[in-house]
Amino acid sequence: MARRRGGGLLAGLLVLLLLAGGAWLFRDTIARMLGGGRPQATAVSQEAAAQAEEKLARLASDGETVRLNDVEFTSLMRYRLRDRIPGDLESPAVSFRGDTVQLMARVPSDRLADVPELGAARAFLPDTADVDIVGRLAPLADGRAAFEVQRITFAGIPVPDRMYPQALERMGRRDEPGLSPSAYAFPLPDGVGAARVERGELVLTPRP
Numbered sequence: 431m432a433r434r435r436g437g438g439l440l441a442g443l444l445v446l447l448l449l450a451g452g453a454w455l456f457r458d459t460i461a462r463m464l465g466g467g468r469p470q471a472t473a474v475s476q477e478a479a480a481q482a483e484e485k486l487a488r489l490a491s492d493g494e495t496v497r498l499n500d501v502e503f504t505s506l507m508r509y510r511l512r513d514r515i516p517g518d519l520e521s522p523a524v525s526f527r528g529d530t531v532q533l534m535a536r537v538p539s540d541r542l543a544d545v546p547e548l549g550a551a552r553a554f555l556p557d558t559a560d561v562d563i564v565g566r567l568a569p570l571a572d573g574r575a576a577f578e579v580q581r582i583t584f585a586g587i588p589v590p591d592r593m594y595p596q597a598l599e600r601m602g603r604r605d606e607p608g609l610s611p612s613a614y615a616f617p618l619p620d621g622v623g624a625a626r627v628e629r630g631e632l633v634l635t636p637r638p
Contacts, residue, residue: 474523478505489636490621497631500526520558526630531577533563539585559585567627570615573637575625578613 482502488494498506504523507515515522520536539555564581579598582589595603595611603614618625623637 472501474501474505474508476505476509478502479509482506483510486634489634493636495633495635497633499631500524503632526627526632528630529566529627530580531565531567531627533565535561537561537584555585555587561585567625568613569624569626570609573618573623574615575618576609576613576615578610580612 485496522535525532
């Protein structure tokens with residue numbers, strides 16, 4: 431059971447990125463533009479979520495390459511996609527730094543696997559603690575991308591990297607040439623040809 435919980439913790443945090451990406455379906459409601467250009471959002475808010483939707487609509491309707499900052503992406507998750515994120519993940523957030531993605535949330539401590547490396551520290555964990563997943567996006571062929579997990583910490587305690595492949599396998603990861611055991615491949619939303627993180631922003635380019 432402990433290992434299943436550990437896998438669930440990783441899967442739950444990855445869903446912030448993977449399911450959010452799958453929800454960029456550019457429905458008609460999103461495609462109705464909300465107006466002209468706006469100042470760049472600097473705080474997580476309904477306004478920042480609407481700003482992200484406007485950008486996605488331009489990608490869908492005009493084939494425009496768009497950039498989302500971490501404030502916009504986090505706002506999109508919290509205000510538009512919350513029903514697609516597991517309920518026991520509190521305060522989900524994403525941070526883009528350089529070409530790195532950091533996924534953050536607060537989760538119940540019993541979701542962490544019981545591994546020897548944690549030792550007696552488990553007894554001092556709070557009921558709910560911060561979990562961070564750090565990784566990078568990598569392009570793949572055929573309208574796909576991969577998220578490669580580089581580091582996971584829970585309440586400031588590193589999770590052993592030997593757990594990453596096991597958790598990804600429980601999410602349905604399959605081996606393929608060139609894919610790291612700690613990387614999960616997933617399809618990009620319709621209309622998106624490539625996704626990358628560059629200079630602290632998520633860059634989405636349309637399919638040719």
